[in-house]
Amino acid sequence: MRFSQFVTVLPPWLGACAGSRCHTEPNVVDVDVAIVGGGAGGIHAAIHLKDAGASVVVIEKKDQIGGHAETYINPDTGVTSNVGVVLFEKTELVKRYFARLGVPTITSTLATGFSSKPLSAELYDFALGTRIPPTDAADATAQQQAVEAAAQAYTQNVLSKYAWIDQGFFVPDPVPEELYLPFSQLADKYGFSALLPIVARLNWYTGNLTTIPALYGLKSLGPGFLSSILEGEYIFSGTGDARSLYDKALEELGSSVLLSTAILSVDRHSNSTGVTLLVAEPDKAPTMIRARKLLIAIPPTLSNMCAFDLDEQERAIFSKFFSLGYFAGVARVPGFNGSLINFGAQTPFNQPIIPGNNVFVNAGSPEEVLIGGGFDSGDVTDEQGKDLVRKNLATLAAAGAVPEDAAETVTFPYTSNHTPYNVRVTAEDIRAGFYTKLLALQGSGNTYWTGAAFAGHNSALIWTWNEGTIVPRLKGELGLE
Numbered sequence: 445m446r447f448s449q450f451v452t453v454l455p456p457w458l459g460a461c462a463g464s465r466c467h468t469e470p471n472v473v474d475v476d477v478a479i480v481g482g483g484a485g486g487i488h489a490a491i492h493l494k495d496a497g498a499s500v501v502v503i504e505k506k507d508q509i510g511g512h513a514e515t516y517i518n519p520d521t522g523v524t525s526n527v528g529v530v531l532f533e534k535t536e537l538v539k540r541y542f543a544r545l546g547v548p549t550i551t552s553t554l555a556t557g558f559s560s561k562p563l564s565a566e567l568y569d570f571a572l573g574t575r576i577p578p579t580d581a582a583d584a585t586a587q588q589q590a591v592e593a594a595a596q597a598y599t600q601n602v603l604s605k606y607a608w609i610d611q612g613f614f615v616p617d618p619v620p621e622e623l624y625l626p627f628s629q630l631a632d633k634y635g636f637s638a639l640l641p642i643v644a645r646l647n648w649y650t651g652n653l654t655t656i657p658a659l660y661g662l663k664s665l666g667p668g669f670l671s672s673i674l675e676g677e678y679i680f681s682g683t684g685d686a687r688s689l690y691d692k693a694l695e696e697l698g699s700s701v702l703l704s705t706a707i708l709s710v711d712r713h714s715n716s717t718g719v720t721l722l723v724a725e726p727d728k729a730p731t732m733i734r735a736r737k738l739l740i741a742i743p744p745t746l747s748n749m750c751a752f753d754l755d756e757q758e759r760a761i762f763s764k765f766f767s768l769g770y771f772a773g774v775a776r777v778p779g780f781n782g783s784l785i786n787f788g789a790q791t792p793f794n795q796p797i798i799p800g801n802n803v804f805v806n807a808g809s810p811e812e813v814l815i816g817g818g819f820d821s822g823d824v825t826d827e828q829g830k831d832l833v834r835k836n837l838a839t840l841a842a843a844g845a846v847p848e849d850a851a852e853t854v855t856f857p858y859t860s861n862h863t864p865y866n867v868r869v870t871a872e873d874i875r876a877g878f879y880t881k882l883l884a885l886q887g888s889g890n891t892y893w894t895g896a897a898f899a900g901h902n903s904a905l906i907w908t909w910n911e912g913t914i915v916p917r918l919k920g921e922l923g924l925e
Contacts, residue, residue: 470722470730475499476922478721478735482701483511484529485894485906486741487693488541492915494697495544496924501733502701503723509701510690513903516774516858518809525807525814526686527860528772531678533668533904538679541907545692548682554646565783565805566845570836571797573843574789587638594638595674601634603667610666612899612909615659615879624871627661628654628792639665640793642673645785648802649770649818650866650901654792657871663900668908702731707751712738712889719890737918738891743767743867755889761881764873765897768866769799769819771829773859774807777837779847781810784840799828801836804846812857822864830856867897892918 477493479486482504490500502509512528532538534551542549567576579587606623608614615623622630631637640653640661647664650656672678681688694701708722708730721733742748744762754762783805786796796802798820804813817824817832838851847853869878886892892914896902899909919925 470732471728472732472734473501474734475501476735477501477737477739477918478503478719478733479739479741480707480721481511481741481895482506482509482703483741483895484513484903485896485899485910486739487690487697488907489739489741489894489910489914489918490697490700491544491693492910493918494700496915496919498918498922498924500697500700501735502697503705503707503721503733504701504703505705507704508687508690509694509703510687512772512860512862513686513690514772514858514860515685515687516807518807518812518857521809523808524685525774525809525812525858526681527774527814527858528862529686529903531680533902534672534675534677534679535668535904537907537911538904542679542681542689545689545696547688547692549679550682551677552680553676554678565785565803567785567787568840568843568845569789569797570784570786570800570839572789573839573845575843575845576787576789590638591642592674594636595670597634598636598639598665598670602630602636602662603670606662609662610668610900610905610908611912613659613663613879613882615874615877617877617880619875619877621875623659623662624657624874626654627656627658630658630661637793639670639673641795644788644793644795645802646673647902648816649768649798651768651868652798652820653795657868657874659874660866660868663905664902666900666902666905668904669902710738710752712753712891713755717890736890736922738889739894739914739918740891741894743864743895743897744893745864745867748864757881758885761878761885764869764878765864765867766870767822767864767868769817769822769824770862770865771815771817771819771824771826771832771859772862773815773829774812774857775804775815775833776812776855776857777804777846777850778811778853780804780813780850781806782846783813784845786836799832801833804836804840815859819863824861824863826859826861829859829861866901886913887917887921 476498477500479490479502482502487509490502493500514527516525643664650664704726706724711720718736719738724730745765746762786802788794788796802816807814815833817829834851840846841848841850894914899905
């Protein structure tokens with residue numbers, strides 16, 4: 445469950461346009477809604493607004509839409525490996541969106557849906573090299589009973605009070621103290637600590653569960669995700685390719701999607717009836733987009749907002765954000781064809797030691813594994829992501845879990861840096877009413893906001909936010925109700 449970033453750094457080809465082409469009058473495009481970012485939030489909104497009769501344009505800096513829904517196709521085997529987005533909550537909203545785009549789904553357990561063959565993995569602590577023995581039947585039964593009791597306590601004592609968890613960050617004002625307490629303390633208070641090892645393993649990487657504000661823990665364990673946990677079933681793309689959803693969306697949106705496109709400037713204040721953007725596509729004259737409304741679907745960090753005419757209030761709010769780091773991809777480990785899961789042997793809730801990869805799971809082709817490096821800092825480089833893989837492999841090699849030269853021989857046929865990941869603020873900022881201020885930005889300057897920072901780091905949560913809040917408001921203001 446991953447989502448797109450958009451950085452307003454000018455691409456290399458733009459520097460080469462010093463000739464007459466850059467001084468020509470820009471092409472002009474008039475639309476109802478300009479959408480910045482072609483990830484989970486931007487594309488979902490574009491499809492629903494188009495269905496409502498709105499004209500849209502999507503501006504995406506990468507050469508493909510889909511955000512963190514990325515795939516690697518092994519050139520020798522032809523096997524597709526999903527990198528980043530792998531599964532979805534088993535909810536009616538997810539099913540409905542797949543059906544809308546004509547993409548088949550399968551409902552399956554993690555063991556059979558995660559890869560092209562049933563998943564059989566060993567548990568190791570990747571930092572210590574400790575092998576975790578299989579759980580015997582009696583312990584497994586006791587653990588399951590504890591999880592069921594914890595889920596009941598969580599539903600009765602927490603979800604019943606915060607029914608908005610899957611809808612967005614509708615945090616009450618004043619903010620209840622328990623929402624900015626450490627998540628582990630809230631779990632102790634209401635007796636649902638048995639759920640936290642599952643969150644640590646399946647909702648990767650949501651931060652240190654002993655210290656993150658409870659609000660973010662709750663967002664990682666909403667009703668939809670909890671239901672999938674208890675039923676043991678999740679939704680996977682029936683094609684085996686998580687990008688199929690976005691391939692179909694691109695077919696529908698067609699030329700309304702501008703790929704490999706940089707934003708040069710944004711004017712949201714000169715005209716009270718709309719916004720103007722100047723954008724640059726490769727080998728084309730700049731395009732001026734005049735839109736009645738602007739929907740920003742990228743992480744609203746200050747570094748991402750360089751080209752935008754932020755006002756003082758927006759700048760003050762967005763300056764509070766920080767993020768975690770996540771480095772995903774496929775690694776080739778010669779001589780290794782198994783699957784390993786990182787299990788903290790000595791940490792609370794068996795959280796892997798951070799930085800650390802959550803899995804080295806077979807990606808479907810010989811000697812290839814999926815990787816997912818979690819970091820507590822949002823300034824992760826690609827080389828740091830690869831070095832973390834090597835470090836974990838060296839520890840596992842010393843334990844005999846992978847070939848002894850794994851750290852030296854590993855290569856990386858596909859990687860993707862998903863930083864900034866899980867954009868959030870401090871407990872003190874939550875207490876001070878940050879999310880009330882953030883929600884108040886909607887509609888100001890003819891601008892609306894979507895994405896993980898406004899909904900939670902989960903495709904289904906973003907789509908729920910769009911359908912419940914963003915799309916209805918835009919339709920209303922455009923007269924499409």
